[in-house]
Amino acid sequence: MWAPPELLLRHGLPLGMEFGLRLPDGSAPSGMHDADVRAALAEGLTTRPLRETLADTWSWLQAEGDRHPTLMRPPPTPGWTPPRNSGCSTSSPTKEELPAMRAIIIGAGIAGLATALRLHQIGWDTLIVERAPARRGGGYAVTFGGIGYDAAERMGILPDLRAKSFDTQELVYHKSDGSRRFALDRATIAATTGPRSITILRGDLEAVLYEKVRDHTEIRFGATLTAIDQDDHAVRVTLSDGTIEEADLLIGADGLHSATRTLLFGPEEDFLLDLEHKVAVFMLDRRPAAVASGATGTLSSRGRTAAVISVGDGRNVAFFGYRADHARPDEDIATQLERVYGDLGWVIPEALAGLQRTDSVYSDTISQVVAPCWSSGRGVLLGDAAWCVTLFAGYGSALAVGGADRLGTELAAHPGDIPAALSAWEAAIRPEAERKQKLGRRVKGVYAPANPALLWLSLLPLRLASLPPVRRYMTRRFIKG
Ligand SMILES: Cc1cc2nc3c(=O)[nH]c(=O)nc-3n(C[C@H](O)[C@H](O)[C@H](O)COP(=O)(O)OP(=O)(O)OC[C@H]3O[C@@H](n4cnc5c(N)ncnc54)[C@H](O)[C@@H]3O)c2cc1C
Structure with a gap:
């Protein structure tokens, strides 16, 4: 399942610490979905039901006692949006094993x-x-x-x-x-x-x-x-x-x-x-x-x-x-x-x-x-x-x-x-x-030239900007953005 980090953060979910495997969009993780598993199926391997996986993971987490994981905390500032590809939005297992830096x-x-x-x-x-x-x-x-x-x-x-x-x-x-x-x-x-x-x-x-x-x-x-x-x-x-x-x-x-x-x-x-x-x-x-x-x-x-x-x-x-x-x-x-x-x-x-x-x-x-x-x-x-x-x-x-x-x-x-x-x-x-x-x-x-003629020249652009027609033009451009 994939959900955008903004959605998870909005619901107060600490990134990377919830159930399931969360994959960002983009080409990097596509191998997870594209892999050819026919050989494994032919050998009799089956997919484990999701319900079992979740039940096992939950009892494992409780046994570990790690009910308030601190890694990858959600950001404290409500207005903050994690940048794309920042890594805040990925949850590779190796990263979750890292201690706080x-x-x-x-x-x-x-x-x-x-x-x-x-x-x-x-x-x-x-x-x-x-x-x-x-x-x-x-x-x-x-x-x-x-x-x-x-x-x-x-x-x-x-x-x-x-x-x-x-x-x-x-x-x-x-x-x-x-x-x-x-x-x-x-x-x-x-x-x-x-x-x-x-x-x-x-x-x-x-x-x-x-x-x-x-x-x-x-x-x-x-x-x-x-x-x-x-x-x-x-x-x-x-x-x-x-x-x-x-x-x-x-x-x-x-x-x-x-x-x-x-x-x-x-x-x-x-x-x-x-x-x-x-x-x-x-x-x-x-x-x-x-x-x-x-x-x-x-x-x-x-x-x-x-x-x-x-x-x-x-x-x-x-x-x-x-x-x-x-x-x-x-x-x-x-x-x-x-x-x-x-x-x-x-x-x-x-x-x-x-x-x-x-x-x-x-x-x-x-x-x-x-x-x-x-x-x-x-x-x-x-x-x-x-x-x-x-x-x-x-x-x-x-x-x-x-x-x-x-x-x-x-x-x-x-x-x-x-x-x-x-x-x-x-x-x-x-x-x-x-x-x-x-x-x-x-x-x-x-900058502050010693020569008065150079000083006059260095101020020329600002002096021009102070003239009403230039000023009006600049202001119009600014308002248009
Ligand atoms: C007059 C002036 C006007 C400026 N105008 C602009 C502007 O218009 N726009 C703009 O973007 N930038 C401007 N700047 C630049 C901007 O202020 C600086 O680039 C910016 O403040 C740099 O911040 P800093 O934290 O890297 O360094 P600093 O502000 O120098 O902070 C360094 C900190 O480290 C501490 N410190 C120093 N040595 C040690 C040490 N050995 N051990 C522990 N602590 C130490 C200092 O006490 C200080 O708190 C201007 C600078 C000046 C001087």
Whole structure:
């Protein structure tokens, strides 16, 4: 008998743990029906009545005492639909004999939390190890679309993400003295990102994922990993608190400066491609009056960009991105921003003053991770740790969630064969990651150029989009989808 997984899930049946043999559609299991059994019948073999088979199986299950099997649990999220061919929907006997699988995830950012959620959905146990003492909030605004949006829909988290997303009402480009160059309205901004995309604070995206996994995974805050040891059967990870954890898979989702990557593959300088810019982002405790509620104001001048983004619920983010040749080694971030942006007017003085009152600043170089391979045995990198595409590509959170979703799909499709799952996963994700890395490198060349003529040219597409006829055309196309 075959029934689609959606039907079984709707009736609360744990996949693969019920009576009978459930075969997915497709060509793979067709041999079960097509086999020529004439020789067996000629030898006098008969088919056992179904009633007997069921009665025997039931008494065997009761004798085993396994009345609450845990393998292949149904997913906890009602809206979640198992992807086709994910392996969640197959029930080969060998797979049911496998014990529950376990993963250690390093990092509780978007990549780590999304991976924990997806692995829970395919029945894995997870432990997350996070260096920070507690969960981070705030951050910066991310545009979340593409494979991340599709994955969020499949994983059943899209409604929660949408509820926390915000629409930018107006995007205003300013000159250095604060006067307006031009502005894009809400409809035009939406048309540039497309219908299957949202804008959300990074901390809010993490919060949605955290709420979904907190009851299913242990998160060990204030800890990191110090050593990895693996063989054909397991991976053992020594943590900074002295404990040793064993699992089937180790996932390094610990960002650009991944310690997992260093332990698995070698020093970070072998993998980081410096895009010669720096970024600093922090939450403001008040919105500068010159930026309207719901709006984003931005200015670019001689290799420097600054923006104030109103991100909903009265929260505001200050963003500074500048060419690395403005930076000086060993200068603290407050001194550096003051020196690099101190001559600019508009809301810059207010934003810089806000830096003194904020409790956390994200600041780093803008670098890509270029690694020829993302896995080594039972260790794999995911998210910025593996492929950081940078803010120039504006796609890192999408790749993190899309990558996590696909990893779960491939692990479920290759039960008991982690190397095969990891190589299928990498083959699926790498082309998209490399495309976005190329885009990031192209954007670097036109990001806040020092030359005013180049700056004018780099803003030209947006300036055109702000013109009423172009705006009307783009909006019409957006509405048509
Ligand atoms: C300013 C800015 C704007 C961006 N805009 C966009 C955008 O518009 N769209 C988009 O899709 N993406 C955007 N991105 C990229 C996106 O934010 C990242 O790609 C995404 O957050 C990566 O998530 P991650 O979980 O891989 O890494 P991270 O967010 O870096 O998370 C890593 C986690 O691991 C922890 N950790 C680090 N080291 C260790 C260790 N040794 N042990 C234990 N834990 C550790 C960290 O504390 C952190 O919690 C932007 C990035 C920036 C900086």
